[in-house]
């Protein structure tokens with residue numbers, strides 16, 4: 077069970093603390109899917125895991141968009157469109173009845189695309205923008221957090 081989880085890696089930290097914490101929470105939420113024992117999972121439990129992840133992903137995207145807008149991020153519209161694609165893809169997975177193992181596999185794809193690839197390829201551009209604009213004071217790494225491996 078444990079080995080199926082999608083592990084957070086400090087390489088995924090973009091250095092903007094509030095956003096990093098939200099990303100970590102998304103990892104925790106999706107991993108709930110791989111924590112429950114297969115024969116014990118009920119439809120209700122499965123639904124609540126998927127919907128909590130989906131709700132929080134939307135909340136997070138919204139907050140990230142507000143943040144980008146607050147710093148005058150120049151690629152806000154493109155970034156928003158990417159968020160919408162991820163939301164649509166997730167909705168297509170959640171709304172389609174499927175067996176648990178299929179859902180788990182599809183959610184791995186969601187996690188890979190929405191969490192890992194999106195963070196590494198797109199969210200890191202927000203940090204580059206801050207550096208370009210000399211706003212790098214916004215970039216705060218909480219060293220103690222990284223050393224202790226806390227969430």
Ligand SMILES: [Fe+2]
Nearest residue numbers: 140194198199
């Ligand atoms: Fe994003």
